[in-house]
Amino acid sequence: xxKKRGFSLPAIHFRxxxxxxxxxxxxxxxxxxxxxxxxxFGKAEIEERKISLQSQxxxxxxxxxxxxxxxxxEENEGLDRSIDNFADIYNxxxxxxxxxxxxxxxxxxxxxxxxxxxEEVLRCFRGENTSKYIEGKNYIIQTTPIYAxxxxxxxxxxxxxxxxxxxxxxxxxxxxxxxxxxxxxxFAAVFxxxxxxxxxxxxxxxxxxxxxxxxxxxxMDQELHINQYTVTRDISDTINATYAKLRALDQSRDEFVANxxxxxxxxITSIRVLADSINSMEEAPVELYQEFMKDISDEIDREAKIIxxxxxxxxxxxxxxxxxxxxxxxxxxxEQILKRIKPIALKRNIEVTLESIRDVVAEVDETKxxxxxxxxxxxxxxxxxxxxxxxVVLDADHKFFYVKVSDSGVGIPExxxxxxxxxxxxxxxxxxxxxxxxGLGLAITKNIILRHKGxxxxxxxxxxxxxxxxxxxxxxxxxxxxxxMGKQRGEKNEKxx
Numbered sequence: 048x049x050k051k052r053g054f055s056l057p058a059i060h061f062r063x064x065x066x067x068x069x070x071x072x073x074x075x076x077x078x079x080x081x082x083x084x085x086x087x088f089g090k091a092e093i094e095e096r097k098i099s100l101q102s103q104x105x106x107x108x109x110x111x112x113x114x115x116x117x118x119x120x121e122e123n124e125g126l127d128r129s130i131d132n133f134a135d136i137y138n139x140x141x142x143x144x145x146x147x148x149x150x151x152x153x154x155x156x157x158x159x160x161x162x163x164x165x166e167e168v169l170r171c172f173r174g175e176n177t178s179k180y181i182e183g184k185n186y187i188i189q190t191t192p193i194y195a196x197x198x199x200x201x202x203x204x205x206x207x208x209x210x211x212x213x214x215x216x217x218x219x220x221x222x223x224x225x226x227x228x229x230x231x232x233x234f235a236a237v238f239x240x241x242x243x244x245x246x247x248x249x250x251x252x253x254x255x256x257x258x259x260x261x262x263x264x265x266x267m268d269q270e271l272h273i274n275q276y277t278v279t280r281d282i283s284d285t286i287n288a289t290y291a292k293l294r295a296l297d298q299s300r301d302e303f304v305a306n307x308x309x310x311x312x313x314x315i316t317s318i319r320v321l322a323d324s325i326n327s328m329e330e331a332p333v334e335l336y337q338e339f340m341k342d343i344s345d346e347i348d349r350e351a352k353i354i355x356x357x358x359x360x361x362x363x364x365x366x367x368x369x370x371x372x373x374x375x376x377x378x379x380x381x382e383q384i385l386k387r388i389k390p391i392a393l394k395r396n397i398e399v400t401l402e403s404i405r406d407v408v409a410e411v412d413e414t415k416x417x418x419x420x421x422x423x424x425x426x427x428x429x430x431x432x433x434x435x436x437x438x439v440v441l442d443a444d445h446k447f448f449y450v451k452v453s454d455s456g457v458g459i460p461e462x463x464x465x466x467x468x469x470x471x472x473x474x475x476x477x478x479x480x481x482x483x484x485x486g487l488g489l490a491i492t493k494n495i496i497l498r499h500k501g502x503x504x505x506x507x508x509x510x511x512x513x514x515x516x517x518x519x520x521x522x523x524x525x526x527x528x529x530x531x532m533g534k535q536r537g538e539k540n541e542k543x544x
Contacts, residue, residue: 065241065244065245065248065249066238066241066242066245069237069240069241069244069245070234070237070238070241073237073241074233074234074237074238077230077233078230081226081230082226085219085222085223085226088219088222089215089216089219092212092215092219093180093187093212093215096137096187096210096212096215097178097180097187097189099137100137100178100187100189100208100210101176101178101189101191103133103136103137104189104191104206104208105191107129107130107133107191107206108191108192108193108194108206110126110129111126111143111193111204111206112193112194112195112196112197112203114126116143116193116204117145117146117151117193117203117204127152130143130152130154131154133208134154137208137210138210138211138213138214139186139187139208139209139210139211140153140154140155140208140209141153141154141206141207141208141209142154142158142163142206142207142209143193143204143205143206143207144163144168144204144205144207145203145204146172146202146203146204148162148163148164148168149161149162149163150162150163151204163207165207167188167190167207168190168205168207170190171190171191171192171202171205171207172192172202172205174192174202176190176191176192177189177190178190180212185211185212185213185216186209186210186211186212187208187209187210187212188207188208188209189206189207189208189209189210190205190206190207190208191205191206191208192204192205192206193205193206251279252279255279255282255283259286262286262290270287270290315346315350317342317346318343318346318347321339321342321343321346322343324339325339370411370412370415370498370499370523371412371414372410372411372412372523373410373411373412373413374408374409374410375408375409375410375411375413375416376406376407376408377407377408377409377411377441377448377450378403378406378407378441380413380416380417380420381401381403381420381439381441381450382401383417384417384420384421384424385399385401385424385439387421388421388424388425388428391425391428391429392428392437395428395431395433395434395435396433396434397428397431397433397434397435397436397437398435398436398437399424399428399436399437399438399439400436400437400438400439401439401441402438402439402440402441403441404440404441404442404443405441405442405443407441407442407443407448407521408521409443409448409519409520409521409522410521410522410523411499411519411523412495412498412499415495415498415499416495416499416519418491418492418495419491419492419495419496420450420452420517422488422489422491422492423452423492423515423517424437424439424452425488426488426489427452427453427454427456427513427515428454430454430456430457431454431455431456431457432455432456432457435454435455435456435512436454436455437452437453437454437455438451438452438453438454439451439452439453440453443521445521446520446521447501447518447519447520447521448518448519448521449516449517449518450516450517450519451514451515451516451517452514452515453512453513453514453515454512454513454514455511455512456512456513457509457510457512458507458508458509458510458511458512458513459505459507459509459513460509461507461508461509464505464506464507467489467505468489468490468492468493468503469490496517496519499519499520499523500519500520500523500524501517501518501519501520502517502518503515503516503517503518504516
């Protein structure tokens with residue numbers, strides 16, 4: 048059965064997208080505003096023309112009423128001239144209709160004497176003034192009644208004004224064309240400026256990509272210093288920290304391989320030397336053969352111990368987050384460990400004691416924790432003085448339990464105390480060889496303690512003994528891996544505070 052593919056957006060190049068966003072945000076609002084403003088200006092011009100026509104038509108209506116234009120029956124040159132001037136000023140046509148719907152005056156001189164029963168005229172005789180703009184044809188129709196007297200009761204006629212708005216629209220069209228040219232110029236300028244800004248804004252990311260490319264090609268010494276933006280600085284710091292850890296890990300691996308090679312070769316070399324010595328001897332006493340064979344057996348045991356410890360480390364590394372935790376009685380666990388160690392201690396007259404301040408039950412991996420604690424107690428015995436002592440103290444609070452392993456041994460110089468948990472590190476290599484130490488025990492112990500979300504530290508004074516202190520949570524909680532960038536930001540904020 049085929050799995051359904053989830054929806055995913057195609058990859059988008061950031062720089063073109065940024066250019067588009069800059070152009071849209073800076074140019075489009077201006078264009079929209081300009082076009083809206085131009086449209087508003089056109090509407091305002093129409094409304095102003097309509098108001099002006101109404102005002103002039105009303106003045107003309109009053110003049111016609113006072114002169115008894117329809118009653119006299121005679122031509123009035125002054126009024127006719129005013130009507131013609133009115134039509135010329137507004138680039139239009141004025142038609143005067145009497146109450147019989149007959150046209151008595153037409154400034155175009157083409158319809159005088161004809162009947163006009165247009166809807167606007169009929170509505171005006173009913174007392175409804177008309178003032179409307181005919182879109183598409185670009186003219187205004189205006190009707191104004193002519194009353195018989197000042198009481199405005201009887202309507203004797205109607206003034207029908209038709210005014211062209213071509214002039215205004217020609218101005219608007221010219222303005223629109225000029226605006227279009229200006230918009231094209233502005234668009235070109237904005238587009239060019241957007242490209243420059245986009246290049247400047249994306250340059251740190253380009254530099255970051257180039258540096259990452261160098262790293263991907265194997266330049267592990269390359270460090271990132273892209274600090275123009277917070278995000279690029281955080282990315283640079285995160286990558287630098289990651290690669291610093293990788294370099295340290297790589298160096299640690301090289302050292303580990305070198306140490307493993309050396310440690311594994313040493314017993315084999317000793318065995319070869321002993322075997323060659325035996326072969327070169329003629330008629331050697333049996334006691335010497337037995338002594339050499341015992342030395343060879345010891346070297347073989349040492350080799351086996353190194354291999355066992357290496358296997359333990361490998362298993363711990365492979366199962367980094369795998370702990371078979373259960374509720375374990377820590378008091379009983381320590382008692383079992385001391386019971387195993389006491390025979391070794393008795394051979395050197397070393398007193399081993401356990402002080403349990405309170406009963407402790409914790410959620411731990413019993414096998415792994417037993418190995419870690421056993422290493423600490425065994426080391427305290429092996430690196431102790433004759434007739435010395437080893438003291439193990441167990442305590443707890445509401446959250447953690449604590450184990451302290453103290454001894455009266457040779458101690459650890461202060462300058463070496465930070466290094467005792469490193470793999471194959473031994474303060475006294477000669478003594479370690481005598482006691483069968485491989486230099487891996489404390490590394491294994493620390494690894495196990497860290498897996499339990501605990502901590503381990505050592506305090507020591509040379510010649511007076513050492514104390515290893517452990518703190519482990521009573522309840523094991525498996526945590527998710529933290530976000531590296533978020534962690535770094537948090538650390539930076541803490542530093543600022």
